[in-house]
Amino acid sequence: MTSPVIVLVRPQLGENIGKAARAMLNFGLTELRLVAPRDGWPNPAAGPAASGADAVLDGARLFDDVAAAIADLGHVYAATVRPRGMAKPVVTPEQAVREMRAAGGRSGILFGAERSGLDNDEVALADSILTIPVNPAFSSLNLAQAVIIAAYEWHKAGAVVPPRRETRGGPPASKADYQGLYAQLEEALEARGYFRSAARKPVQIRSLRTLLQNARLTAQEIRTLRGVIKTLTWPPKP
């Protein structure tokens, strides 16, 4: 069972990166990715705050944007304190862990910047929203503490034999598979005037991507859809 990747998006303080690494290792998670950390990377404040979880920091990988950071992952969760009115499943940490263990493959959890969290475009890249059910009257959760709750649930579920999802002809599609599908579809639609106006286009694209992402496709299904799209753009046979 591959443990989930923890992706910190635009983290501000090196100290918080260190604390998140410590929280991860407390519950056996080791794979950390950083997207555009504000103060660069490596950050000298991270090590002391990690209190010995140096291996997690040393292995951290750096990315420019969320899309690149999750390109090789299957199911990806966006941790948010409250729902965003997006057409995505909203799950608790416990439910997310159950899903990740059932799906197999490599999953990831995105955590936003300390102050601002994830922006809507970043949330849109995830498959599901992971919401920690906090006290609504005091919901500001420290970054490392949000990480530790997810890590704790992952570790806790380890004792349980995971129910495997019925296989659908192979592993879940990676984010790179989805990006390829999106690019092909949107290019073909663009060439045919599908996007009515520059103002509407981002909304149309987001709803198409959401629709496809919610379908939880396998890599094989993505290949099938790409063949379908290609075929549809041909002229009819005489």
Place this chain on the structure above:
Amino acid sequence: MTSPVIVLVRPQLGENIGKAARAMLNFGLTELRLVAPRDGWPNPAAGPAASGADAVLDGARLFDDVAAAIADLGHVYAATVRPRGMAKPVVTPEQAVREMRAAGGRSGILFGAERSGLDNDEVALADSILTIPVNPAFSSLNLAQAVIIAAYEWHKAGAVVPPRRETRGGPPASKADYQGLYAQLEEALEARGYFRSAARKPVQIRSLRTLLQNARLTAQEIRTLRGVIKTLTWPPKP
């Protein structure tokens, strides 16, 4: 249901007291007790670290020893990272929460000093040992993080969170909607030679229909897909 009292025993840093207060309030716990804090009480470092959980700090009660701090409590747990070889029940946070909620009355959880934890005499005053199941190779858990896991489990057990989906723009598609989609897609593919042979065609159709059906589309999403298919069959604009 009375929420458990959190008892910090000989806490060293005011900052950690503040963070513990914040962690408590994140999950709705409000009653904090301090036993012989090293730097006295109040401690000016606590407030900033509490990030707004001032009411918890303001209501904190000060005691000289553990016995006094727990005198009015029913079931008391001693949080430790590993068992102490004492003749006491050892429970996980989840089990402790279940017991506390079943027992009713007012329970408490003791957390030891940052560096040294609880000493054996202090553990002896508790009814049960609460052990957070951590990675045995990296078990040093930050004080506020131990508190937040206990608080999280308490809150979680109280909030029955129904799994929900955010609205996906309306009701699920009907079977008739799906039939219309299948007919349009298959006709367009047929006209373009997608189905290689009469023998393969039923298999290809079944896998396309399964893919679409598994996507659990809404009626609106079906309309979107039908528009996409129609557009794709047009020639590109010059």
